Amino acid sequence: MPANAFYAQSGGVTAVINASAAGVIETARNHPRRIGRVFAGRDGIIGALNEDLIDTSRERASAIAALVRTPGGAFGSCRFKLKGLDEHRAHYERLVDVFRAHDIRYFFYNGGNDSADTCLKVARVSASMGYPLACIHVPKTIDNDLAGTDNCPGFGSVAKYVATSMREAAFDVASMASNSTRVFVLEVMGRHAGWITAAVGLADDDAHPLPLVLLFPEVPFDEARFLARVDHLVKTRGYCCVGVSEGLRDASGRFLSETGLRDAFGNAQLGGAGEQVARLVRDRLGHKYHHALADYLQRSARHLASKVDVEQAYAVGREAVRAALRGENGVMISIERRSDDPYRWSLGRVPLTRVANREHKLPRAFISRDGFGITARARTYLQPLVRGEAALKFTNGLPAYVRLANVSIEKKLAPFEA
Amino acid sequence: MPANAFYAQSGGVTAVINASAAGVIETARNHPRRIGRVFAGRDGIIGALNEDLIDTSRERASAIAALVRTPGGAFGSCRFKLKGLDEHRAHYERLVDVFRAHDIRYFFYNGGNDSADTCLKVARVSASMGYPLACIHVPKTIDNDLAGTDNCPGFGSVAKYVATSMREAAFDVASMASNSTRVFVLEVMGRHAGWITAAVGLADDDAHPLPLVLLFPEVPFDEARFLARVDHLVKTRGYCCVGVSEGLRDASGRFLSETGLRDAFGNAQLGGAGEQVARLVRDRLGHKYHHALADYLQRSARHLASKVDVEQAYAVGREAVRAALRGENGVMISIERRSDDPYRWSLGRVPLTRVANREHKLPRAFISRDGFGITARARTYLQPLVRGEAALKFTNGLPAYVRLANVSIEKKLAPFEA
Numbered sequence: 084m085p086a087n088a089f090y091a092q093s094g095g096v097t098a099v100i101n102a103s104a105a106g107v108i109e110t111a112r113n114h115p116r117r118i119g120r121v122f123a124g125r126d127g128i129i130g131a132l133n134e135d136l137i138d139t140s141r142e143r144a145s146a147i148a149a150l151v152r153t154p155g156g157a158f159g160s161c162r163f164k165l166k167g168l169d170e171h172r173a174h175y176e177r178l179v180d181v182f183r184a185h186d187i188r189y190f191f192y193n194g195g196n197d198s199a200d201t202c203l204k205v206a207r208v209s210a211s212m213g214y215p216l217a218c219i220h221v222p223k224t225i226d227n228d229l230a231g232t233d234n235c236p237g238f239g240s241v242a243k244y245v246a247t248s249m250r251e252a253a254f255d256v257a258s259m260a261s262n263s264t265r266v267f268v269l270e271v272m273g274r275h276a277g278w279i280t281a282a283v284g285l286a287d288d289d290a291h292p293l294p295l296v297l298l299f300p301e302v303p304f305d306e307a308r309f310l311a312r313v314d315h316l317v318k319t320r321g322y323c324c325v326g327v328s329e330g331l332r333d334a335s336g337r338f339l340s341e342t343g344l345r346d347a348f349g350n351a352q353l354g355g356a357g358e359q360v361a362r363l364v365r366d367r368l369g370h371k372y373h374h375a376l377a378d379y380l381q382r383s384a385r386h387l388a389s390k391v392d393v394e395q396a397y398a399v400g401r402e403a404v405r406a407a408l409r410g411e412n413g414v415m416i417s418i419e420r421r422s423d424d425p426y427r428w429s430l431g432r433v434p435l436t437r438v439a440n441r442e443h444k445l446p447r448a449f450i451s452r453d454g455f456g457i458t459a460r461a462r463t464y465l466q467p468l469v470r471g472e473a474a475l476k477f478t479n480g481l482p483a484y485v486r487l488a489n490v491s492i493e494k495k496l497a498p499f500e501a
Numbered sequence: 502m503p504a505n506a507f508y509a510q511s512g513g514v515t516a517v518i519n520a521s522a523a524g525v526i527e528t529a530r531n532h533p534r535r536i537g538r539v540f541a542g543r544d545g546i547i548g549a550l551n552e553d554l555i556d557t558s559r560e561r562a563s564a565i566a567a568l569v570r571t572p573g574g575a576f577g578s579c580r581f582k583l584k585g586l587d588e589h590r591a592h593y594e595r596l597v598d599v600f601r602a603h604d605i606r607y608f609f610y611n612g613g614n615d616s617a618d619t620c621l622k623v624a625r626v627s628a629s630m631g632y633p634l635a636c637i638h639v640p641k642t643i644d645n646d647l648a649g650t651d652n653c654p655g656f657g658s659v660a661k662y663v664a665t666s667m668r669e670a671a672f673d674v675a676s677m678a679s680n681s682t683r684v685f686v687l688e689v690m691g692r693h694a695g696w697i698t699a700a701v702g703l704a705d706d707d708a709h710p711l712p713l714v715l716l717f718p719e720v721p722f723d724e725a726r727f728l729a730r731v732d733h734l735v736k737t738r739g740y741c742c743v744g745v746s747e748g749l750r751d752a753s754g755r756f757l758s759e760t761g762l763r764d765a766f767g768n769a770q771l772g773g774a775g776e777q778v779a780r781l782v783r784d785r786l787g788h789k790y791h792h793a794l795a796d797y798l799q800r801s802a803r804h805l806a807s808k809v810d811v812e813q814a815y816a817v818g819r820e821a822v823r824a825a826l827r828g829e830n831g832v833m834i835s836i837e838r839r840s841d842d843p844y845r846w847s848l849g850r851v852p853l854t855r856v857a858n859r860e861h862k863l864p865r866a867f868i869s870r871d872g873f874g875i876t877a878r879a880r881t882y883l884q885p886l887v888r889g890e891a892a893l894k895f896t897n898g899l900p901a902y903v904r905l906a907n908v909s910i911e912k913k914l915a916p917f918e919a
Contacts, residue, residue: 092676095677096673096676096677098669125679126679126680129679129680153672154669154672154673155669155671155672155673155675155676156673156676156677157676159675159676159677159678159679160676160677161677161679161680161681162677162680162681163680243898243899246899247804247899247900248798248802250899250900250902251516251572251573251797251798251801251802251803251804251900251902252796252797252798252801253573254571254572254573254801254902255514255572255573255574255797255800255801256797257573257577258510258514258573258574258575258577258578259513259514259574259577259578259579259580260577261543261544261547261577261579262544262547262579262580262581263579263580267797269798285897285898285899286899288897288899290896290901291901291902291904373796373797374794374796375794375795375796375797375798376792376793376794376796377793377798378670378791378792378793378794379669379670379673379674379685379791379793380666380669380670380687380793380795380798382673383669383670383672383673384666384669385669386665386669386805387804387805389898466897466898469897469898469899470897470898471898472895477890478708479703479706479884479887479888480661480703480807480884480887480888480889481661481664481665481668481703481704481706481887482665482668482669483708483709484668484669484672484709486709
């Protein structure tokens with residue numbers, strides 16, 4: 084009997100994380116003599132700790148294929164972070180116990196920075212316990228901040244969504260600006276890194292020149308300079324669009340969303356960073372504004388996913404299985420850029436020691452000198468990642484997505500008590 | 502020399518109002534012996550008052566054709582409302598003066614309730630001044646509240662957007678609900694009518710059953726019943742999605758967005774209705790929430806427009822020109838539903854006296870008895886309107902939209918002083 088595999092989704096989900104799941108499961112199914120069943124953790128790694136393992140072999144091939152076009156996390160995810168070995172050794176050992184009980188020899192963990200760290204520790208603990216386990220990290224994060232890879236599956240689709248949304252809203256506000264709304268503010272995700280904020284900049288190009296201001300989490304918010312810029316754009320172009328990171332901070336490093344700006348009466352105005360700067364524009368410049376908060380819409384918008392992103396998400400899942408079958412362990416599958424234009428990429432492997440607890444920061448050279456826009460280098464990097472429209476199935480005018488049966492296998496161990 | 506035509510966009514723009522513009526302009530171009538040039542009002546009717554007329558004959562056929570797939574208002578719009586004849590007679594007479602100066606005998610006004618009223622008054626004033634002018638109203642509003650037509654161009658695309666967005670976000674929150682976000686709130690437009698809120702209900706169907714709560718502007722907000730419903734859904738289904746109208750009101754008829762709910766300390770919490778109910782869920786039920794505000798994104802999302810909506814938007818523009826050429830006056834082009842399934846529709850004309858100052862309200866029979874959902878009758882009505890995916894052109898991974906040159910013709914009159 085071939086050994087089984089375990090797959091889990093970790094952290095915030097994306098429009099394409101299920102494509103990685105499909106890549107793992109379909110590739111495993113193609114190697115029935117080497118891999119038995121693929122179990123998925125219900126609600127991520129928590130499912131492994133609780134021995135709540137979903138038997139993906141009970142899903143039809145058509146359902147697994149439909150994962151490629153279904154957003155969210157098909158098996159559930161979690162934000163539970165395993166801590167260091169000193170503190171959480173029992174958890175790591177429990178994982179190995181569960182894997183041993185179900186003859187799981189392959190561990191595919193689909194997540195961001197934290198899960199790369201977890202994956203590395205599981206590899207070490209299983210080795211120290213003498214249990215052979217191939218631990219492969221499958222990259223995923225809309226934030227694009229994973230080290231060791233040119234880009235992360237999940238990011239390209241968010242980038243395409245926020246850039247498209249800003250361009251469309253800009254056409255709207257431009258129509259209304261002569262006598263109504265003059266400033267449009269879109270708040271986007273990316274609390275600690277401005278990759279998504281930078282992607283908003285793609286909305287503005289030669290064929291669609293927009294009066295756009297970006298507020299990056301990397302650039303401390305300078306109220307006076309910001310207001311001057313907005314005012315200038317409204318005066319010269321008639322309107323202004325503002326893309327704001329949810330993680331915008333003031334000069335002292337505090338999040339605007341936590342501290343609040345003060346209104347004319349000195350009262351703190353609570354709300355997200357986008358709402359804050361929108362109100363500021365109204366209160367100080369007197370412009371009517373509209374304000375959108377994309378929130379989950381941006382990371383679940385499978386209907387507007389980037390084809391490149393979907394393909395890469397699937398490919399890293401497929402390659403994770405192949406790497407495990409080659410005997411690799413403690414690595415993350417990475418995306419390597421071969422050329423910008425035409426865009427060419429290939430897959431690689433990076434030791435998890437080079438991924439865990441590191442961060443792929445937005446280069447300062449991607450932010451324009453004035454701090455309010457992106458550079459040509461940023462465009463060159465970002466542009467290929469939003470390219471292509473991914474296939475979708477519509478039923479009754481709406482995207483048709485799949486829900487799996489998600490049947491658990493029988494437990495063999497006593498409940499875990501941490 | 503054939504007489505000229507005037508076309509103007511009014512009020513909030515939509516993802517498909519430019520398709521109506523294309524319908525008007527292309528059809529007029531097909532009748533060169535009857536219609537000379539089509540002038541467009543820069544920023545709507547204000548352009549006519551200011552004699553700022555855009556010469557659409559200077560635009561290439563390809564640019565006009567591209568309007569069909571471009572959101573926003575290509576010539577600018579305005580929220581300026583002409584008042585009654587007693588108060589604003591000079592304005593109406595000015596319009597006729599401008600039309601006379603430029604030999605404009607056709608007036609196509611593309612808007613909602615207010616502009617239907619304006620169109621009717623212009624027809625009356627021109628008649629009383631002995632100036633022959635065919636006044637045809639071209640329906641447009643995302644709110645779907647125009648009387649005399651089964652539905653309004655602009656609504657179907659918003660409906661498709663909000664239903665798709667809610668479905669996608671529901672897949673996201675379902676993944677996270679075991680240990681993180683349990684409640685997702687989406688605020689949608691429609692301050693006085695719940696048509697858009699009802700459309701959110703399409704996200705939930707047999708193939709995609711969602712624990713969904715809708716808060717209509719027609720149903721006074723009952724905090725206790727709402728919280729009980731959300732709590733029940735979270736307990737039984739694990740999570741809950743809430744679609745909230747921006748026009749949600751409390752039992753005394755006040756907008757939640759204006760009055761604010763009280764937090765645990767009795768402080769008013771300002772913000773939109775969606776934010777209000779989201780915080781309420783957190784404060785009273787202790788659930789982590791996410792909250793999105795679609796704002797302009799919902800009405801400018803041409804990338805997800807309904808094909809039926811685009812076709813109808815174009816058709817009402819085309820039919821307006823044909824009706825004018827048939828000698829009709831003081832009418833609105835209407836959409837008449839012939840059958841639900843298969844969906845069949847045709848165009849009709851309604852006298853503006855039957856449109857102006859009326860309202861197409863969401864029928865009570867479309868809201869479920871408990872007030873939190875939609876009925877089968879609502880689905881039957883809504884479903885055809887979101888059907889089909891409209892063609893789009895992408896360049897570099899983003900939708901390519903057109904901007905017209907918008908060159909004004911020379912003025913002949915003295916400036917208008919109201």
